[in-house]
Amino acid sequence: MESADTIAAVATAPGRAGVAVVRVSGPDAFAVAARVAGVPAPGSRGESLPSVRHVRFRNPVSGTPLDDGVLLAFAAPRSYTGEDVAELQCHGGAVAPRRVLEACLAAGARLARRGEFTERAYLNGKLDYEQAANVLALIDALTDRAADAAMEGASGAAARTLRGLYDRALALSATIEHVLDVSEEELPEGFTRSIAESVADLRGQTHAEIVRAREGRMLRDGAKVVLAGPPNVGKSSLFNALVGSARAIVSDRPGTTRDAIEAWIDIAGWPVCLVDTAGLRTAADAVEAEGVERAKSLAAAADIILDLHDAQPAILPEETADLPRKIVVLTKCDLQIYGDRPQESVGTDPKIGGDRPQGLVGTDPEVVAVSAVTGEGIERLKGVIAERLAAKAEGAGEVAGDARADRLCEVEGILARVPAGGLVLAANAVRDAATRLGAMIGAEYSADMLEALFSRFCVGK
Secondary structure, X not given: OOOOOOEEEEOOOOOOOOOEEEEEEOOOHHHHHXXXXXXXXXXXXXXXXXXXXXXXXXXXXXXXXXXXXXXEEEOOOOOOOOOOEEEEEEOOOOOHHHHHHHHHHHOOOEEOOOOHHHHHHHHOOOOOHHHHHHHHHHHHOOOHHHHHHHHHHHOXXXXXXXXXXXXXXXXXXXXXXHHHHOOOOOOOOOHHHHHHHHHHXXXXXXXXXXXXXXXXXXXXXXXXXXXXXXXXXXXXXXXXXXXXXXOOOOOXXXXXXXXXXXXXXXXXXXXXXXXXXXXXXXXXXXXXXXXXXXXXXXXXXXXXXXXXXXXXXXXXXXXXXXXXXXXXXXXXOOOOEEOOEEHHHXXXXXXXXXXXXXXXXXXXXXXXXXXXXXXXXXHHHHHHHHHHHHHHHHOOOOOOOXXXXXXXXHHHHXXXXXXXXXXXXXXXXXXXXXXXXXXXXXXXXXXXXXXXXXXXXXXXX
């Protein structure tokens, strides 16, 4: 799909830098670049735009010199957008890129819309939808792990995986249909068991892709971890300890934190939005009451809640200890007494950084004792958070928040309902699964099914 107009925009972030890039794409990209660079336009006197050239950029109307830089040309279709693309590399800063861009607009280009270069790459078949989404994810990545996942997605790995799932479902469906509708012979020994195993294997592969999609969503969007608990329990101190700087105000006075404070941190490669909230209590005034309501709302929407309690008296309600989204955190372990022994005198249980405090309800292993002052338990807490995030991606029935994962969950659910010995039911389920997988990649199941089925016949049949 060739666009009628030529677009231009600064492709690098604003601010002081050694180099900035002004990108031009479209049918007149080379002509626009030639006018700004003061070189012969492609086709004039039989010349073509050089692929790399050191030039002086000028305003094409006034002839005013703007900057010295480099001109790069990428001929269609071997460019990012699939169109002719020129990149004008000038000095960074606030002025030079703006002036070179204005020169491109004066030479006949128009200002590009947000994301229009990648949109054209998609429309011209250079990227599929999943790859385009992962280009944005790579730009927004906050951790190496998030960047690696975005790179894998941008390479088309997800599309190839979906195609592989579809091909396996199609082949399995064709096998069952061939036996049920074509073969007049008795079923081979162990055939039904083999089909059941193949269905289970396809289901397992689908689930693995669901987990990857869920992980991708959390790596792309980040996970929200909210600190909740009563006033003066140590939320702001723990927040600062996890962030590694004094972002939140710490005070002995109850109700100091009125609004939510956020900071992004890296926990085992997971980008985590850590949120400090107002202490949960009967508010002293309207402002604090609003803060308490916001704290409750944030906790309700959190991926993980750090449920903070003073270690003394170390008695927790069962409903708090058992909720799967919550990690119980016992604070100020450098000051508190666990049961009748000082915390520093115990250290045999790695689950909480010491023996389980006397009076603790239940057997929940996710209880972590920490000290924001000494740093005790902080790394263990980060480890538990990472474990919970991994479990969230793995967990059956977990809301994915990702369209691809949600569709794959439907496929997994269909395959999960196939009885062990029901060949006809297996045929219906696999057909349905293949149809849904085909819809995800734009394939037509019925046509592919006919090809897969009749290709099994000999030439003369």
